[in-house]
Amino acid sequence: MRRIFQALGAAALLLLTAAADTGRIAPDYAVVKPGVAIAFPADHGAHPAFRTEWWYVTGWLDSPEGPLGFQMTFFRTRPDVDQANPSAFAARQVLFAHAALSDPAVGRLLHDQRVAREGFGLAQASTTDGDIVLDDWSLRRGADNRWRGKAGGKDFALDLTFTPGQPPLLQGQGGYSRKGPQAGQASHYYSLPQMAVSGSVRRGGRTVKVSGQAWLDREWSSTLLDPRAVGWDWVGLNLTDGGALMAFQVRDAAGRPLWAGGSLRTAEGARTVFAPGDVAFTTRRSWRSPRTGAVYPVERGLAVQLPGGPRAFVLKPLFDDQELDSRAGGGPVYWEGAVSGDGARGYLELTGYFEKLTL
């Protein structure tokens, strides 16, 4: 879900400017339909016919100095440009990437980003397998099914290898995931939970070896969220018992859920898909950002309905200030941080708390 608003906002503006023009060839966006089977390895690769897509890795790392959180996202968007433009620079596909490191010793996020239009071999996303290059950043699935991600900049760098310990977890109905009350508001969605991480993290000039657990989310869609949506809460948790839990809610202006969903898969592979009524987020403690003034519910209660009865988690942040202000790069202000509690470690994403994202 994450940066979907960013892309959708851009798309909305494009529609406005495009309406006045005639004779141009607008892109024909593919539609998310239920019943389309997810097929690997092709679906690890890009789906350029859809408007937006991402490869989103989050996780906890154990370093000699203690636990760290990280996220590494590659994001593809298909802007509404004239498809007739023969220029090799035509922005038919644009790749964004974002990486952040949560280090309690620093007390705030270290982050960096890359963005480029696809082309010239400098930025490209393969359609046959997981293989994305964006300048000096990359995320590739090897023949041994391990993923290798490289990202970073001046303040930090991540060079991590992710080894899936479980088969892909198809979200929703076989990978068709509803995102709102309307049938069209949906995405293709699968996750790779419980991935073992090995590799190195550089902070400043110092590089340390790390290991840990990660979660890879893959989602692609062309469809707008509900217009009433202001933001969303999302969480992806690797449970210590080997289970994998994903839950989200889309909020309206009053903070009420417009839609909710998620799933839990046990270590044995038993899967429960949540209906909107099965997921309940509560706020246990909020934190006000001294920079933006936004108030985030950083300590959450999460209750989900399982066949055996409800299960509740109390999720505490690794530290409070995991706010990310990406306005300089044209993105939103949001909170995205490592959380843990009750036998779970994972990532919580909170958007729409600074301002309603324009749709």
Place this chain on the structure above:
Amino acid sequence: MAADAARPSVAALSWLILGEWRSQPMRVITAALAIAVGVALGFAVHLINASALDEFSRAISTVNGDADLQVQAVSNAGFDEALYPRLARAPGVATASPVIQLTGVVEGQSDGLTLIGLDIFRAAAVTPNLLGRPTAADGQAGFGDAGAVFDENAVFLSPALMAGRAPGQKISLSAGGRTTRLTIAGSLPGVAEGRRIAVMDIAAAQWRFGQIGRLQRIDLKLAEGADRDRTRAAVAALLPAEAELVTRESQTRRSDSLSRAYRVNLNMLALMALLTGGFLVFSAQSLSVARRRAQFALLRVLGSNRRALMSQVLIEGGVVGAVGAGLGLGLGLLLAGAALRLLGGDLGGGYFQGGQPALVFAPVAAGVFFVLGLGCALVGSLAPAGEAARAQPAVALKNAGDAVDPSARPRILPALILLLLGGACAFAPAIGGLPLLGYVSMALLLAGGVAAMPWLARALLSPLQARSIRSPAAELAVRRLWGAPSQAAVALCGIVASTSLMIAMAVMVSSFRGSVDDWLGQVLPDDLYLRYEGPSEAGGLDPAAQARLAAVPGVAAIHFTRAQPLRLNPDAPPVALVAQPVTRDDPGARLPMIGKPRPPPPGLTPVWVSEPAAWLNHLKVGEVIRLPLKGGTKVFVAGVWRDYARQNGALVLTSEDYTRLTGDALRAEASVDLEPGADLDQVSAGLKAALPPELADRTRFARPGQIRGIALGLFDRSFAITYVLELVAILVGLAGVAATVSAQTLARTKEFGMLRHIGVRKRQITAMLAMEGALLGAVGVAAGLTLGLIMSQVLIHVVNPQSFHWTMQTRLPWGLFAIVTAALIAASAGTALLSGRRALSVDAVRAVREDW
């Protein structure tokens, strides 16, 4: 005590100096004024140029953003975009930002603009000041920026272009020979006031303006800690012939070299004016010392030593110099301000385009010019001071008259040596592209000419002196001048210096103007010319439009031309690569060839190079050179032609060869041969109707006569500053003559009294003085004219070819010669007459008895 007595007190010294000045104000004022003029001119030229260069480099850095390194195409045709990923991966390069850069024009406006196509994502890291700020329909900027940035029809305008327009409006933009309607998506807040820049998406710019597959520029940001030189080398190794690496320094050098010669010339002329000032100070001080010989002798007798006398004269000169230099700095500041407002940063020379520069004060330069002015005055006072100190008090006290022995022959050897050295310097080559030795030659010639004055005065007057003259007044006049040539020389040196300098300038300018006029006649053979307001490379006529124009009734033949800048050297300004309607067999039909063109060997394309192009790029007829076009085309230098239009040089190809080598089939300007009896206005109207609409608006039709008028008008404008300089030189020269002659006349009161005693009538003395004055003027004019003509030849054959790389034929401005001759003779005769009257009003008996 003794030491104190030897040194007059400050009060006494200032009393002596002020008393002297009070009695001779004109002379002091002209000397100070001459210094002021020299300092003012030099300082103003420096200020104007510093301001213009500052403006120019700011303009360049606006268009270029803040890239660490930049790769630029050598011509508008650009280079293959495949270079972009190669540079992006070069070691040491953090980000490469590909750029389309074209000269464009907005419909209905004649001023050009720079159209830039950017990849916003790359530019954000390399040249953030070129990013547009989108303004959404509701006026809110912000989130979702990417939309307008990718829009093929969106354009962002700099504040200067936005004036009178608003986001959301449409504008028609022409560039690369195409015209497109675009929507104003927002502003360019990072672009400074006064710059005309339009920015759009790189893909849109490639598509809309016919640049698919091409780039004009790649901006590079170096990786942190990357070695600059190693990165440069790595990048340079990847470049094809059509691209070159430029840095801020090389661009500044390029803009500096644009006007360098022009500027150095003006500065040299200012130094010449300063030199004239020095001569005037010398002349004033010599006379003043001669007049005060008795006073100085008395001071010596009263206990002053030589050092004190010498320092008094030097202090006098120094004060004159300081006042003149101070005045000159103020004047220079005013002059520079006015010139920048009226003529622009290139003084009307046409080197810089764009915004009006703001005056930048230069304290260091101010100091340098002040010291120069002061130094000139001190050097001018040195010889008179020495003379004052040398005088024997006893002799000087008694003899208040001319201390010169008429039987002594004036020396000519030092003058000859100076003149010979000057002549030799004229044959030296340029230093660093500047005719520095040419100016040294002029300075030596000037000094030699002045030094030769006593000898010359006697030589010129000898025929008159040898003959017996009927009129006693005339005879007295001739004999006095002949007998005291060194005093005449003192009076003359200021005149000679200013006259010769002025004559030299006038001859050079009139030769230049005449040559340009002839040349215009040669290069404008047709009946009607089509010109465009604004940049010609923005629009163009494709072959279909050319055919439509040729088919207009009344057109017997139509010839199209096209010019594109092409850089042969990263540090030099680009030459123009021109398509002209010339034929390989007879290039001379449309080009004013110098020497005989040579036919190219089979298989080679001929190129005819203009005189400056040949000079600047060391091209010789018969040579084979490689043009930095696609594939590094080899061409044969088939001839050199005269061109005064493009100072940086032009290479002419036949129209067919141009299209073949550049792939550019568009043509811009055209000239028309009319059918006999065809009506000019009708044909113009027909041509206008056949032009593409976006060109028709800014097309102007002109007859050769009109173009010639415009061109000569531009010429006169660019020489406006030299005309002013000439006028100032004449006025200073005349004032110098008046002051000197009147001083000398007043000093001869006793002589006039004696003459009255032996029966010479007042009227006769007056006539004698008038004749003396006229003779003095005539000698001065003769010497000044001769020296000026010699110096003009140095300007024409040394200074001009070395700095501007073109030659010209000498034309003499006879009218000006006549005026200068008459004015100088009349001025010296008139002032002699007037001051003679004053001198004669003193009672004759008292004059003789007067002891000093």
